[in-house]
Amino acid sequence: MFKRKIYTLGLALVVFLSSLFLSGCSEKPFLAEDGVYVILYSSPSGMVRSELVELPWNTNMAIMQKLLLESSFVLSDLHTTSDIHASSDIHTSSPLKPSINIPHRKTILKTTFAEPKRMSFFVDKQPLTLDVQSLQIEIVGTDVGQVTINQTITLQGIYNSNLLPAFEDFENMLHYSK
Numbered sequence: 001m002f003k004r005k006i007y008t009l010g011l012a013l014v015v016f017l018s019s020l021f022l023s024g025c026s027e028k029p030f031l032a033e034d035g036v037y038v039i040l041y042s043s044p045s046g047m048v049r050s051e052l053v054e055l056p057w058n059t060n061m062a063i064m065q066k067l068l069l070e071s072s073f074v075l076s077d078l079h080t081t082s083d084i085h086a087s088s089d090i091h092t093s094s095p096l097k098p099s100i101n102i103p104h105r106k107t108i109l110k111t112t113f114a115e116p117k118r119m120s121f122f123v124d125k126q127p128l129t130l131d132v133q134s135l136q137i138e139i140v141g142t143d144v145g146q147v148t149i150n151q152t153i154t155l156q157g158i159y160n161s162n163l164l165p166a167f168e169d170f171e172n173m174l175h176y177s178k
Contacts, residue, residue: 035111035112035113035114035117036052036053036111036112036113036114037052037053037109037110037111038050038051038052038053038109038110038111038112039051039053039107039108039109039110039171040106040107040108040109040110040136041105041106041107042105042106042107042108042141043105044104044105053174055174060173063166063169063170063173064170064173066166066169066170067109067166067167067169067170069166070160070162070163070166070167071109071137071163073158073160073162073163074137074145074147074157074158074160074163075121075135075137075147075157076122076157076158077122077157077158078121078122078123078124078147078155078156078157079123079124079155079156080123080124080155080156081146081154081155081156104141104142105140105141106138106140106141106142107138107139107140107141107167108136108137108138108139108141109136109137109139109167110134110135110136110137111134111135111136112133112134113132113133113134116131116132116133117131117132117133118130118131118132119131119132121149121155123155130149130150130153132149132150133150134149134150134151135147135148135149135150136148136151137157137163139163139164139167140164140167143156144159144163144164145157145158145159145160145163
């Protein structure tokens with residue numbers, strides 16, 4: 001009886017560890033510290049400023065990991081922007097609302113990988129695997145959560161209300177530790 005319980009427990013442990021190992025073998029769209037990160041700021045006047053993220057020696061890595069986790073959440077379910085804009089145009093079009101493009105303030109987190117990184121995404125509920133060289137996520141602006149992959153594919157990610165606070169904490173850490 002005791003041997004059977006040990007055997008069952010051992011088998012359950014092997015299945016659990018195997019599932020962790022197998023799920024870790026496939027590349028997921030998870031941002032990690034192995035990329036080069038840049039913050040792009042765009043002003044309403046059209047001026048663009050980029051700031052390379054250089055972490056000082058006394059960096060609180062938990063703050064950076066929280067930002068990367070929240071950014072990765074945005075990537076967990078992507079949609080083509082044409083579907084999103086078509087449905088939002090129905091609700092926002094109004095004869096009282098002029099269709100003038102006013103430039104807005106925009107902040108984007110951009111990462112570039114030294115070697116292309118294979119990632120699997122869900123786009124419109126369909127799996128898509130790409131070799132990703134660069135990735136951008138809009139944090140502040142009119143299209144928060146917009147994702148640009150390899151500077152050619154633009155998709156809309158999940159709206160994450162925790163993304164902006166995580167970014168602000170990260171930005172405060174960067175500027176106060178210099």
